[in-house]
Amino acid sequence: MAKLSYKVPSSLNRSFLDHEITLSKGGWAAKPSPIKQLLFFGGGVLALLWFSTSTFIASSGPVAITFFILWGLSAIAYFGGLMQTKELRIMRVPAFLAYLPLKARHVFTRRSSNPSDFSSIVGIDGIDEDGLIHFSDGGEGRAYLIVGSASYLLFDKDRIGILNRVDSFWRKVETACEHSFITTKEPQRVYRQVADLERRNQALRVRDPDLIELQNEQYDILTQHVGGKFTSIHQYLLLKGKNAEALRRGHQVLQAEVGGSTLMVKEATMLDREETLPMLRVFYQGTEDDLLDLKASLN
Structure with a gap:
């Protein structure tokens, strides 16, 4: 219960x-x-x-x-x-x-503001190729794309099971590792469908022009329409540990939760550098040009 x-x-x-x-x-x-x-x-x-x-x-x-x-x-x-x-x-x-000082209660994030105050709170020194985030305060973090089990159509038994599982999970979480859930609205991810389409293209034994044109049409639909104009809700989990050991323990707790049950987290995919940058753009940048500047500054 x-x-x-x-x-x-x-x-x-x-x-x-x-x-x-x-x-x-x-x-x-x-x-x-x-x-x-x-x-x-x-x-x-x-x-x-x-x-x-x-x-x-x-x-x-x-x-x-x-x-x-x-x-x-x-x-x-x-x-x-x-x-x-x-x-x-x-x-x-x-x-x-x-x-108490008024200056300590406000952090300005305008483009013309001094970024030192904001950087001292959530500043990032760099991101490794495997997605390891190095924060300015000495902490380390990783980002995950997660899929949960919550729904308005849940039965009472499933809802109670999810609540109990979530309660059990937070009892195991250590205070040395922060868990930040980030919800965004982004274009649908179609990389699996595009990869499957490429495998079909490589498996073609007869390079018929009509078949090639059909595949090109499907590729355009996936990349320009489904993966470009149609948006969906994406949820991320950012783990930030005070040090590498705290992050490792936080990752183990999350991995054990995903492997032990699908009630709280059904799926968690660790993001690499190229996938982490667009997610951080929600907080650090606002346009495609700024994202390119962020990539250049972290290189």
């Missing part, structure tokens, strides 16, 4: 400070608290007492001292609270300070 709700699983990277203890069997202290939260509360209260008695706050008067203690206790209670991931709220303060 598919789950109606999901929760964030506990991290395997737990330390001694993450262990939870219960201070009392009843009241507000009955809720288990991690050791790091208790240490934060204790250290915060001691620091508040020191500021109230040994600094200029001690000579500011009873009213000011009272307001300072109330403000300090409120700050300790708030920043010492736990988020859904069992992390203290104070752990988000460095990220908040980095996000």
Whole structure:
């Protein structure tokens, strides 16, 4: 039976400070608290007492001292609270300070803008012939053309099986490898049909002009009409690992999923360099001329 709700699983990277203890069997202290939260509360209260008695706050008067203690206790209670991931709220303060400047909240991607900010996030240094992507932050990635099993015509049993399989897959995925799903609308891929047509051409024993003309007509229909004017939805999966080892483990998990079941991913085809470039054009470039510039810059 598919789950109606999901929760964030506990991290395997737990330390001694993450262990939870219960201070009392009843009241507000009955809720288990991690050791790091208790240490934060204790250290915060001691620091508040020191500021109230040994600094200029001690000579500011009873009213000011009272307001300072109330403000300090409120700050300790708030920043010492736990988020859904069992992390203290104070752990988000460095990220908040980095996000606070207006410049850090906007990345301009106009043609006339400085590309340094955008490149620092998703910049690519190069793509190998086999499709291995080298990112500017030191990570490595690969792109896959995938085919799923989702459909409006699914039976309830199949839908539940897909949900359970997807839940099982994400439990095996490591955080060191990012999974980005990219959906585009592109001309239909006809390379298999063109290859089959070429095999038929090579197998012709009688080079009759009418047969040659018929094959040329079929080739024009495939390349110019079906593969040029008729578009369909394509879905890609971009794996980006922090390093080569993280990417290798992410590839193994995906390969095992494709080989073990067709519920989540029915087919996954690894893309080489020439197939990866058009897919990245959706984010990096916008026209055919820009795609040629992208190819030239990565050569």
